[in-house]
Amino acid sequence: MTELTHLTIAEARDGLKAKNFSATELTKAHIDAIEKARALNAYVLETPEKALAMAKASDERIAKGQAGSLEGIPLGIKDLFCTKDVVSTAGSKILGNFNPAYESTVTQNLWNDGAVMLGKLNMDEFAMGSSNETSAFGPVVSPWRREGSNVSTGPSGAIEGTHLVPGGSSGGSAAAVAAHLCLGATATDTGGSIRQPAAFTGTVGIKPTYGRCSRWGTVAFASSLDQAGPITRTVRDSAIMLRSMSGPDPKDTTCVDLPVPDFEAAVSRGVKGLKIGIPKEYRVDGMSSEIEALWHQGAEWLREAGAEIVEVSLPHTKYALPAYYIVAPAEASSNLARYDGVRYGLRENGRDIVDLYEKSRAAGFGREVKRRIMIGTYVLSAGYYDAYYVRAQKIRTLIKQDFEKVYAEGVHAILTPATPSAAFGIGEKGSGDPVEMYLNDIFTVTVNMAGLPGIAVPAGLDAQGLPLGLQLIGRAFDEETLFATGQVIEDAAGHLALPQPWWA
Amino acid sequence: MSVDQKTVRRIAHLARIAVTDEDVPHLQGELNAILSFVEQLNEVNVEGVEPMTSVTPMTMKKRQDGVTDGEYPEKVLRNAPVTEDNFFVVPKVVE
Numbered sequence: 001m002t003e004l005t006h007l008t009i010a011e012a013r014d015g016l017k018a019k020n021f022s023a024t025e026l027t028k029a030h031i032d033a034i035e036k037a038r039a040l041n042a043y044v045l046e047t048p049e050k051a052l053a054m055a056k057a058s059d060e061r062i063a064k065g066q067a068g069s070l071e072g073i074p075l076g077i078k079d080l081f082c083t084k085d086v087v088s089t090a091g092s093k094i095l096g097n098f099n100p101a102y103e104s105t106v107t108q109n110l111w112n113d114g115a116v117m118l119g120k121l122n123m124d125e126f127a128m129g130s131s132n133e134t135s136a137f138g139p140v141v142s143p144w145r146r147e148g149s150n151v152s153t154g155p156s157g158a159i160e161g162t163h164l165v166p167g168g169s170s171g172g173s174a175a176a177v178a179a180h181l182c183l184g185a186t187a188t189d190t191g192g193s194i195r196q197p198a199a200f201t202g203t204v205g206i207k208p209t210y211g212r213c214s215r216w217g218t219v220a221f222a223s224s225l226d227q228a229g230p231i232t233r234t235v236r237d238s239a240i241m242l243r244s245m246s247g248p249d250p251k252d253t254t255c256v257d258l259p260v261p262d263f264e265a266a267v268s269r270g271v272k273g274l275k276i277g278i279p280k281e282y283r284v285d286g287m288s289s290e291i292e293a294l295w296h297q298g299a300e301w302l303r304e305a306g307a308e309i310v311e312v313s314l315p316h317t318k319y320a321l322p323a324y325y326i327v328a329p330a331e332a333s334s335n336l337a338r339y340d341g342v343r344y345g346l347r348e349n350g351r352d353i354v355d356l357y358e359k360s361r362a363a364g365f366g367r368e369v370k371r372r373i374m375i376g377t378y379v380l381s382a383g384y385y386d387a388y389y390v391r392a393q394k395i396r397t398l399i400k401q402d403f404e405k406v407y408a409e410g411v412h413a414i415l416t417p418a419t420p421s422a423a424f425g426i427g428e429k430g431s432g433d434p435v436e437m438y439l440n441d442i443f444t445v446t447v448n449m450a451g452l453p454g455i456a457v458p459a460g461l462d463a464q465g466l467p468l469g470l471q472l473i474g475r476a477f478d479e480e481t482l483f484a485t486g487q488v489i490e491d492a493a494g495h496l497a498l499p500q501p502w503w504a
Numbered sequence: 505m506s507v508d509q510k511t512v513r514r515i516a517h518l519a520r521i522a523v524t525d526e527d528v529p530h531l532q533g534e535l536n537a538i539l540s541f542v543e544q545l546n547e548v549n550v551e552g553v554e555p556m557t558s559v560t561p562m563t564m565k566k567r568q569d570g571v572t573d574g575e576y577p578e579k580v581l582r583n584a585p586v587t588e589d590n591f592f593v594v595p596k597v598v599e
Contacts, residue, residue, distance in 0.1 A: 101582060318544075325542055346585075373519050374515045375535060396556040
């Protein structure tokens with residue numbers, strides 16, 4: 001029998017149904033793998049007792065023929081989702097030992113369908129980062145290593161050598177899925193935080209259309225951009241998980257009242273007759289020839305499968321990232337005003353209330369979060385609001401219109417690279433200039449600005465043996481086409497062999 | 505546009521984040537790097553363009569204006585660092 005941790009969600013579901021193994025056995029296999037992988041720092045909190053109790057309940061429901069669509073499937077949860085009576089930190093010190101009295105809608109949807117929670121996954125602080133290096137709980141180690149790399153676990157079990165980052169902000173989610181420490185993970189994406197780590201770790205990640213998943217109970221970063229989505233090892237698994245995570249929610253007014261399609265049914269639809277756009281503005285200066293070749297290859301695969309490939313133009317592409325670095329910090333500065341040292345989380349005493357706020361926030365927030373709050377405060381401040389914030393929101397309208405024009409011309413989906421490079425090493429980027437790190441999201445951020453769905457699918461390896469991903473961007477609320485198209489890429493590229501557990 | 509050290513201190517105060525003298529120069533450098541990066545937005549002609557207010561075209565859902573939740577002070581207060589008689593405790597704000 002294949003190792004239980006190496007199954008896909010679809011295979012595990014079928015195996016549980018056929019009673020080849022129990023949910024308890026499946027969960028135990030993952031708990032063992034997580035214990036041996038602590039050096040990767042993917043989980044910030046393991047919840048084995050809860051996992052085993054949930055698995056036992058799943059086994060009982062399976063025996064009674066009452067299995068849900070994710071019955072007994074062990075998942076990891078990004079620590080941005082509030083989980084009832086389980087400490088939720090958002091990767092920050094400022095939340096302290098925050099223990100929510102409520103469950104986020106997305107995770108509740110998963111539990112309602114029978115899924116099992118293995119624990120909470122590491123992430124960049126408040127989801128602000130592209131490498132998981134801003135986490136208050138330390139960086140996540142990517143299970144991937146460059147060819148010939150000397151990264152290993154030393155005698156103490158700690159990582160030695162310059163390891164690679166898993167991407168971010170959903171770095172723990174991506175690393176855990178790639179290292180077989182869960183069958184799938186929840187993640188969130190404000191500027192690329194699902195798709196970039198998926199691309200860096202050879203996994204699949206989809207950010208659905210804004211409004212597809214409820215944001216209720218998920219710690220807010222930039223409310224007009226934040227969306228939850230899954231990271232999994234196959235396109236089919238993402239379709240299965242997203243269906244469960246999505247759906248209307250009276251507690252979030254921005255969550256749409258649309259029925260959730262059977263995403264899994266769309267996976268085998270194929271691309272015959274679809275028009276796929278290749279945006280010329282994504283051919284950026286200094287793009288590596290490997291990424292360029294992979295992009296061509298992706299288009300060729302889709303053409304061979306029956307799609308029509310057309311060049312399209314999205315003229316405002318280059319302005320998406322700078323506009324994002326006004327809109328997202330502005331919204332963050334407002335959202336993060338709630339961390340005041342009074343109602344929850346870290347408190348540093350002060351001589352008066354303002355001093356208490358200032359000291360608590362200075363001690364609780366990390367550097368990246370502080371600078372984004374400050375940029376946001378500046379662009380919203382008197383005299384600068386029109387020049388920065390209103391202008392950025394106008395540019396956002398133009399970015400959205402670019403996409404609408406292309407879709408009105410009959411294009412069904414757009415193919416781009418997911419990231420400008422493969423994963424980099426820890427400490428290699430952004431130490432002097434924060435913008436160097438921000439450039440990681442150049443291909444993904446347009447999608448958030450326009451509220452569209454985007455999926456990253458592994459498509460090949462670079463010369464150093466590291467995974468590279470392609471991104472497909474869809475029409476609003478047409479994730480189905482992304483699953484169909486993503487499956488064609490996955491089939492053509494062949495499954496990447498994920499890393500052997502050198503860390504165990 | 506770029507910010508001077510005085511402005512950095514003013515922004516930090518508006519954001520309610522205490523900064524030390526050592527923090528200010530590097531914060532100034534980082535903020536100016538970001539501000540210089542976003543400068544390119546000035547190239548774009550935005551005349552007559554509506555600023556985005558909602559990314560998906562949808563009518564906002566409305567609900568009955570009624571109380572649907574509450575009456576559990578212990579849940580509201582359970583994560584508060586300091587409480588007294590079902591209140592949050594803060595330093596004295598009125599003389």
